[in-house]
Amino acid sequence: MEPECIFCKIYSGEIPSDILYSDSLCFVVRDIQPVAPSHLLVIPIRHVTFLDEVEDDEFDLVAQMFKTAVSIAAEEGISQSGYRLVVNQRDNSGQVVPHLHLHVLGGDRLGVIG
Ligand code: 5GP
Ligand code: ZN
Numbered sequence: 001m002e003p004e005c006i007f008c009k010i011y012s013g014e015i016p017s018d019i020l021y022s023d024s025l026c027f028v029v030r031d032i033q034p035v036a037p038s039h040l041l042v043i044p045i046r047h048v049t050f051l052d053e054v055e056d057d058e059f060d061l062v063a064q065m066f067k068t069a070v071s072i073a074a075e076e077g078i079s080q081s082g083y084r085l086v087v088n089q090r091d092n093s094g095q096v097v098p099h100l101h102l103h104v105l106g107g108d109r110l111g112v113i114g
Contacts (some may be wrong), residue, residue, distance in 0.1 A: 009042070011027055020040070020072065023048075025045060027062070037107025038104065039105055040104040041101045042068045042069050042100075042104060048061075048100045065102045069085055069102055073106065076107070084104075084110050
């Protein structure tokens, strides 16, 4: 837990938010400024800033984030219509919150990237 981190504060309840799902490794909230009809964030409970800080023996955390994205997409009803998973890393990606998170975007046709 980082005292000044928005996502740590959400998990601790200091910032009130509707937590849609949680397990021992990660939790899910809706993005406060959605850029798609369904815009969810899968967030590890442990404060990890970047993927390159995840140790080799900790990658079950990343696996669990992807597994959670798959099940939350099903609950959201966007599995068949399709969705995009995004992880922004550092400045050139536009990462704003320095606590690792996986965006789940869907519910409409998304713009082409890349
Ligand atoms: P990044 O650009 O770091 O990948 O994405 C951070 C995301 O967190 C943004 O889409 C932003 O809208 C979202 N966000 C920032 N503050 C809050 C908050 O207090 N609550 C929630 N639910 N989302 C937030
Ligand atoms: Zn944090």
